[in-house]
Amino acid sequence: MKKITQIFAIILLSSFNPLEAMNFQTGSDKTLDEAPFSQTDSLKTSEKPNALHSLDQKIKTIQFDPFGKNLKDTxxxxxxxxxxxxxxxxxxxxxxxxxxxxxxxxxxxxxxxxxxxxxxxxxxxxxxxxxxxxxxxxxxxxxxxxxxxxxxxxxxxxxxxxxxxxxxxxxxxxxxxxxxxxxxxxxxxxxxxxxxxxxxxxxxxxxxxxxxxxxxxxxxxxxxxxxxxxxxxxxxxxxxxxxxxxxxxxxxxxxxxxxxxxxxKSGYHTAEISVNEIMPFNLAFRTGKREFYNIVFAGIRPEWDNQVTWSFGYGVGTSPRLGKKTFLNIEVSSEQLNRGRVEALNLVNRLYVGGEFQAAKGLAIFAGPTLNFRVYDTSYSFHPDLFTYTKTSVHSDRYHPEDLGSQFWLGFRAGFRFF
Known part of the structure; x- marks a missing residue:
């Protein structure tokens, strides 16, 4: 073990100062199995502490400064x-x-x-x-x-x-x-x-x-x-x-x-109150730019019933300018229609194309037709009635595999926007 320690010390010291390591190694040429104690052994013994002391002093001078930028002596x-x-x-x-x-x-x-x-x-x-x-x-x-x-x-x-x-x-x-x-x-x-x-x-x-x-x-x-x-x-x-x-x-x-x-922040933001053929009261919020905006909305149909008919949905749209105070609205949206809790698929997908007139600062009036396509779960028997306030006719009513049904009709949207 002592011999291994000596060898490691020589290697370590050589990385610090090769000349000093050579002297250290020269002073330790004799093995432990040689003749009894002599004057040469005495010199070897006296050199070891000096070399190790020098090694210790060099280790103490090492400066590790990974974030320092003082590179004058490179x-x-x-x-x-x-x-x-x-x-x-x-x-x-x-x-x-x-x-x-x-x-x-x-x-x-x-x-x-x-x-x-x-x-x-x-x-x-x-x-x-x-x-x-x-x-x-x-x-x-x-x-x-x-x-x-x-x-x-x-x-x-x-x-x-x-x-x-x-x-x-x-x-x-x-x-x-x-x-x-x-x-x-x-x-x-x-x-x-x-x-x-x-x-x-x-x-x-x-x-x-x-x-x-x-x-x-x-x-x-x-x-x-x-x-x-x-x-x-x-x-x-x-x-x-x-x-x-x-x-x-x-x-x-x-x-x-x-x-x-x-x-x-400097874009297009509106709050909206509207009516359509299904819901007499709808609230919507638009945000983005007139070139492309997002719509989140909800509607309600008050009824004398324990379970109120209501809806929520999302859409996207664009509104190019037609004149100084007029705009065209083209919007696509999807609306989940419920009675009470949300229990079954009942989506009304809607394409709206209408006109908007800015009647005053911060106030606009809009109206236009809609093309509606409903997809619903035919196995659920408690979907709300679609038309209770308007006389709207369904033009296509089909049944599909996996308990799906679809309907198609023409409707409308109209209301006020505030911005």
């Missing part, structure tokens, strides 16, 4: 190899050397990389990284990145990125991004992004985006988007392009937000 090396930080060809000077090629068995620590760096677990550069950097766990850069970063978990940079970042979990930078960020979970930049952010959960930039954000859940751009956002939820202040998602938010947009619900 040197360059064409090649380096290390097992872990400070145990390698650059020794205790690792943090002050910029390497062209760097290979780290477990992890490496340097002042920067010019061409290629690879590690089994991690790479830590105090300064810039130019070229290609790969790590099983993470890459940490204190300066700029120009090239390609690949990490099993995350890439973290304290300056700008120009190139490509790929990570299993996240890419993080405190500077701007010019290129591509791809991550399994999230991409983050507090500065502008020019290029593409692609993430399984979230993309974030606090400033402008020129390009595209694609995420499984959330895309966030703090200022202007010149391009597109695609995700479940999209947010930007100003959009010169389009948003595609379940929910879209923006202050203004030059293109079209496409989603289940889009809210544009």
């Amino acid at each position: 040197t360059t090396a064409s090649f380096q190899f290390s097992f872990v930080p400070f145990v390698g060809t650059n020794g205790t000077n690792s943090g002050n050397v910029v390497n062209d090629y760097s290979f780290n068995w477990l992890g490496g620590y340097s002042a920067g990389t010019n061409k290629l760096e690879m590690a089994g677990l991690f790479n830590i550069n105090r300064g810039d990284m130019r070229g290609v950097q790969m790590a099983g766990w993470f890459n940490q850069i204190g300066g700029k990145v120009e090239g390609v970063q690949l990490a099993g978990l995350f890439n973290s940079n304290l300056d700008s990125v120009k190139g490509v970042q790929l990570a299993g979990l996240a890419n993080f930078t405190t500077g701007s991004v010019d290129g591509v960020q791809m991550a399994g979970v999230a991409n983050f930049s507090p500065k502008k992004v020019e290029g593409v952010q692609l993430a399984g959960v979230m993309n974030f930039t606090a400033e402008d985006l020129k390009g595209s954000q694609i995420a499984g859940v959330l895309n966030f751009a703090g200022k202007t988007v010149k391009g597109s956002q695609s995700g479940l939820v999209n947010y930007a202040r100003k959009v010169n392009g389009f948003q595609l998602g379940l929910i879209n938010f923006s202050d203004s947009i030059s293109g079209i937000p496409v989603g289940f619900l889009s809210f544009v």
Whole structure:
């Protein structure tokens, strides 16, 4: 065991100072099985503590500062190899050397990389990284990145990125991004992004985006988007392009937000009271832009019955301008009609084409015909009657397999809009 300890100490010391390690090894040439104690043995015994003391002093002088940017005393090396930080060809000077090629068995620590760096677990550069950097766990850069970063978990940079970042979990930078960020979970930049952010959960930039954000859940751009956002939820202040998602938010947009619900602060918002051939009282809310908007609505038919007939639905529409105060409305919607609880399929699908006249500021009158197609569960016997206030005729009544029925008729819609 003592011999193994001596060998390890020689290797470790050689990474710090090869000359000193040679002296240490020369002082320990004799084996433990040689002659009894002699003057040479006495000298060997006296040299060991001095060498170990020197090793201890060198270890104490090691400075590990992965986030420090004071790179005044750096040197360059064409090649380096290390097992872990400070145990390698650059020794205790690792943090002050910029390497062209760097290979780290477990992890490496340097002042920067010019061409290629690879590690089994991690790479830590105090300064810039130019070229290609790969790590099983993470890459940490204190300066700029120009090239390609690949990490099993995350890439973290304290300056700008120009190139490509790929990570299993996240890419993080405190500077701007010019290129591509791809991550399994999230991409983050507090500065502008020019290029593409692609993430399984979230993309974030606090400033402008020129390009595209694609995420499984959330895309966030703090200022202007010149391009597109695609995700479940999209947010930007100003959009010169389009948003595609379940929910879209923006202050203004030059293109079209496409989603289940889009809210544009300077866009199209109306509240509506209307009547149709089935329901005498309906409330609806429109949001988006006149070029494309979403509609959520509900209706009720008061009756002297314990179970009130009511409905709820969703639709989309467009409203091009015809004149100074007139607009055309083209809308498609689907409405579930119920008596009491929702217990069976009873959908009224409706195409509406009508006219809108802006009678006063914030007030419009609209009316038009509808084409209605009902799909319902024929095995359920308690559907509400369709027409109790109007005399509307069903033109087609058919039965289909799987207990489905369909009906077709012409109807109308009319009412007031407030905005």
